[in-house]
Amino acid sequence: MYKVGIVGTGYVGLTTGSCFTDKTGGSYKVVFYDTDHDKINIIRELKVPFHEPGLPEMLHGGMKKNLVTATTNIKDLRECDVIFVCVGTPSNGDSSVDLEYIRRASKDIGTLIRTNPKYQLIVIKSTVIPCSTEDTVIPTLIKYSGKKYISDFGVCMNPEFLTEGNAVKDGLNPSRIVIGSNDKRSTTRALSLYEPWRSRTNIITIDIRTAEMMKYASNASLASRLGLANELARYCHSLGIDSRKVMKVVGMDPRIGPEYLGAGRGWGGSCFPKDLKGLIHLGEKLDIDVPLLKSVITSNEIQKTIMVYQLEKSLGTLNKMVIAVLGLAFKKDTDDVRYSPAIDIIKELKKRGATIRAYDPKATSNMVRLFPDIEYIESAKDALRDVDGCLIVTDWPEFASLTDDDFNLMHTRITTSPNIIEGLPILDPRKVTKFKGISW
Numbered sequence: 001m002y003k004v005g006i007v008g009t010g011y012v013g014l015t016t017g018s019c020f021t022d023k024t025g026g027s028y029k030v031v032f033y034d035t036d037h038d039k040i041n042i043i044r045e046l047k048v049p050f051h052e053p054g055l056p057e058m059l060h061g062g063m064k065k066n067l068v069t070a071t072t073n074i075k076d077l078r079e080c081d082v083i084f085v086c087v088g089t090p091s092n093g094d095s096s097v098d099l100e101y102i103r104r105a106s107k108d109i110g111t112l113i114r115t116n117p118k119y120q121l122i123v124i125k126s127t128v129i130p131c132s133t134e135d136t137v138i139p140t141l142i143k144y145s146g147k148k149y150i151s152d153f154g155v156c157m158n159p160e161f162l163t164e165g166n167a168v169k170d171g172l173n174p175s176r177i178v179i180g181s182n183d184k185r186s187t188t189r190a191l192s193l194y195e196p197w198r199s200r201t202n203i204i205t206i207d208i209r210t211a212e213m214m215k216y217a218s219n220a221s222l223a224s225r226l227g228l229a230n231e232l233a234r235y236c237h238s239l240g241i242d243s244r245k246v247m248k249v250v251g252m253d254p255r256i257g258p259e260y261l262g263a264g265r266g267w268g269g270s271c272f273p274k275d276l277k278g279l280i281h282l283g284e285k286l287d288i289d290v291p292l293l294k295s296v297i298t299s300n301e302i303q304k305t306i307m308v309y310q311l312e313k314s315l316g317t318l319n320k321m322v323i324a325v326l327g328l329a330f331k332k333d334t335d336d337v338r339y340s341p342a343i344d345i346i347k348e349l350k351k352r353g354a355t356i357r358a359y360d361p362k363a364t365s366n367m368v369r370l371f372p373d374i375e376y377i378e379s380a381k382d383a384l385r386d387v388d389g390c391l392i393v394t395d396w397p398e399f400a401s402l403t404d405d406d407f408n409l410m411h412t413r414i415t416t417s418p419n420i421i422e423g424l425p426i427l428d429p430r431k432v433t434k435f436k437g438i439s440w
């Protein structure tokens with residue numbers, strides 16, 4: 001039986017804590033702590049402050065069994081055996097990683113454990129640039145706790161690999177668990193905590209710095225792979241070739257593999273952009289050249305607005321055109337719009353004088369904060385009414401049921417070129433006859 005504290009109840013923290021109660025069949029208790037009172041109040045009402053499939057049910061299950069509490073008072077983590085730090089690590093203006101939330105959390109945890117005779121393990125789950133745990137977290141904990149690292153408290157770095165929209169499945173059955181630690185006692189406790197996962201998951205124990213790098217290396221690899229697929233798809237599109245057919249065969253090579261080869265409207269989200277930028281910034285600090293990583297970002301910037309140019313070419317102009325934008329979240333099954341390609345697409349459309357009718361099943365309220373001045377529509381079908389063109393930006397499953405009848409609601413003046421472009425494959429060609437894919 002472990003008591004687990006979670007500092008930061010965002011996508012990672014709330015999922016991590018809920019998986020601990022669920023996976024262990026009720027033998028672990030979890031205390032969620034956040035400085036955001038609104039979030040904690042929402043959790044106390046048995047709700048999840050964001051959209052993540054399966055998470056409300058799991059949280060509810062834990063609450064019903066009295067395994068979960070939520071608090072804004074860090075002192076409630078005093079009895080915890082393990083405290084996970086899951087706070088945000090956004091980008092600074094200069095692309096470096098902003099460690100302010102990490103510093104603050106480390107300070108608060110240090111102060112908490114100061115008078116606690118109990119040995120507690122602090123686990124950094126936030127994505128932090130290599131050396132941050134050793135250079136920032138541990139010294140801050142030592143300073144504010146007045147305790148000895150290793151003998152009085154332990155520290156692990158346990159990078160998170162979950163993907164939003166699939167977070168619950170990823171949390172319950174991760175592809176791997178990395179435990180980075182510089183001492184045996186911390187490793188032993190972390191391994192014991194993850195015991196319920198051990199039979200089915202590859203658990204890697206390694207030093208802290210390597211664990212930090214593993215997370216950045218994963219995201220850099222995924223983003224680069226997508227970038228290459230997108231550039232190859234540009235050739236395909238120009239030559240009238242369906243890039244999906246090409247990449248399917250590319251992925252059959254066992255040295256390459258099939259995942260993450262799907263071209264589309266560019267990647268976004270809360271992780272890839274900031275993690276890549278952070279890695280490049282670290283390269284500059286270390287005085288090492290990383291032209292490939294830099295070009296992965298540049299290539300993605302280009303990719304994000306290609307749909308807009310394709311539509312402009314089709315329509316002749318976007319000025320005074322009314323364009324439906326279907327999908328605002330950075331991916332399906334989430335309401336997260338952080339670095340969503342839809343942001344760049346909307347900006348480009350506005351720059352060209354277009355009027356926008358936007359629809360997303362979950363992310364509208366988040367996008368309203370960024371673009372209060374565009375029109376938000378209640379359904380995909382209504383968003384199509386009388387528009388001149390349509391960009392499908394997110395592959396929400398509900399878009400697969402759209403038919404020619406729905407698209408016939410569009411303005412019918414333009415019939416010669418496709419005025420419907422999908423940025424990720426989702427429309428069903430048996431139901432919709434006149435559309436074009438960004439790369440197919």
Ligand SMILES: NC(=O)c1ccc[n+]([C@@H]2O[C@H](COP(=O)([O-])OP(=O)(O)OC[C@H]3O[C@@H](n4cnc5c(N)ncnc54)[C@H](O)[C@@H]3O)[C@@H](O)[C@H]2O)c1
Pocket residue numbers: 007008009010011012013033034035036039086087088089101104105108125126127128160161162163164270271
């Ligand atoms: N979202 C993902 O898909 C994902 C996947 C893997 C790794 N990560 C990494 O995990 C970390 C968290 O990401 P997220 O998307 O869950 O972030 P988030 O922004 O959704 O949540 C962070 C939470 O931390 C809280 N917080 C900030 N400072 C705090 C403090 N001092 N004490 C208590 N709470 C505090 C915030 O109020 C917020 O609720 C980041 O480093 C991110 O890069 C995210």
